[in-house]
Amino acid sequence: MVDSEPLVIHGLNKTFHNGQTSLKVLSNINLRVEQGELITVIGPSGCGKSTLLKVIAGLDAEYDGVVKIDREQIHQPGVDKGFIFQEHRLFPWLTVEGNIAADLSLKNPEVRAKVRDLIRLVHLEGFEKSFPRQLSGGMAQRVAIARALLRDPKVLLMDEPFAALDAFTRAHMQDVLLDIWEQNKTTMILVTHDIDEAVVLAQRVVIMSAKPGTIHSVVPVDIPHPRKRSSNEFLEVRRNVLAQLEAHMLQHTEQ
Ligand SMILES: Nc1ncnc2c1ncn2[C@@H]1O[C@H](COP(=O)(O)OP(=O)(O)OP(=O)(O)O)[C@@H](O)[C@H]1O
Structure with missing residues (x-):
């Protein structure tokens, strides 16, 4: 059997052109994300995190290099790439x-059954008939995750999905996401500004540096879930991620 290769990025470069000016945003990005892996991406504002996600999602096809999911070069969006x-x-x-x-009919028994399972997975039983205005921010975001999962995406891409939530809801959503990941084993890439969130969720934290955006380092997080933020091992990885971010910023201010 050939091993599946959900996501391979090799020599990715991305430049935005605007009239006479051009801005190189991503430079020689190389990353392999294994099937069922959960990685987080962190880095200074403007380093190209969202651009990277959009390229992987097929929302931005104007790039150079290899970006493949299951050996297929990505050049357009599709339901195999969920985006939150x-x-x-x-x-x-x-x-x-x-x-x-969404565009699938609830009259179809298969769709209905899958929607029911997902509502259970994201803990929204009893809210099936509620409208978005009747939901809290965390509940609405759980609906968005369920909507993406209905299509069995090969990869779920999340761009600061919990940034608008209060700290308590955010921590709860991280638990819900881990629960979903452990049950579904969907490959996930989550962009965040929050070091704790990056470390509490990921198997590997990808640290990006800016101008142009490139991968500065990748920190593995070999701590079993559930992770205690106050544990020594958690604090050690957190310190390591922070040190890498600080090293990058120092390098940058010295240039
Ligand atoms: N459509 C576009 N046209 C021109 N420049 C763009 C475009 N989209 C993004 N950029 C520029 O590319 C750079 C990277 O933007 P991007 O949104 O990917 O960064 P980011 O790391 O996600 O930032 P943040 O953490 O603030 O969300 C920025 O300098 C931004 O101004």
Whole structure:
């Protein structure tokens, strides 16, 4: 059997052109994400984290280099690449179950059964008929995650999905996401500004540096879940990630 290769990025470069000016945003990005892996991406503002996610999602096809999911070069969006934004982007006129099904019919028993399973997975039983305006931010974001998972994506890409939530809801959402990941084993890439979030979730933390955006280092997190933020091993990895970010910033201010 040939090993599946969900995501391989090799020699990725990305430049934005705007009239006479051009801005190189991503430079020689190389990364392999194994099937079922959960990685987080952290780095200074403007280093190209969102751009990287958009390229992987197929939302931006103007790049150079190899970006492949399961050996297929990515050049357009598709349901095999789920994308979660900072804001939930639910349809206000559809219920929770309607939003999860989206363009698939709830009259189809298979779709109905899958929607029901996902509602259970994201802990929204009892809210099937609620509309987005009746949900909290965390609940709405859980609907967005369920909607992406309905299509069995090969990779779930999340761009600061919990940034708009209060600290308590955010910590709860991290637990919910880990629960989903452990049950579904979906490959996940999550961009965050929050070091604790990066370390509490990931198997590897990818640290990016800016101008142009490149991968500065990758820190493995070999701590079993659930992770205690106050444990020595957690604090040690956290310190390591912080040191890498600081080293990069120092390098940058010296240039
Ligand atoms: N469509 C675009 N056209 C021109 N420049 C762009 C475009 N999109 C992003 N950029 C520039 O590319 C750089 C990287 O942007 P990006 O949003 O990927 O960074 P980021 O690391 O996600 O930032 P943040 O952490 O602040 O969200 C920035 O300098 C930004 O101004």
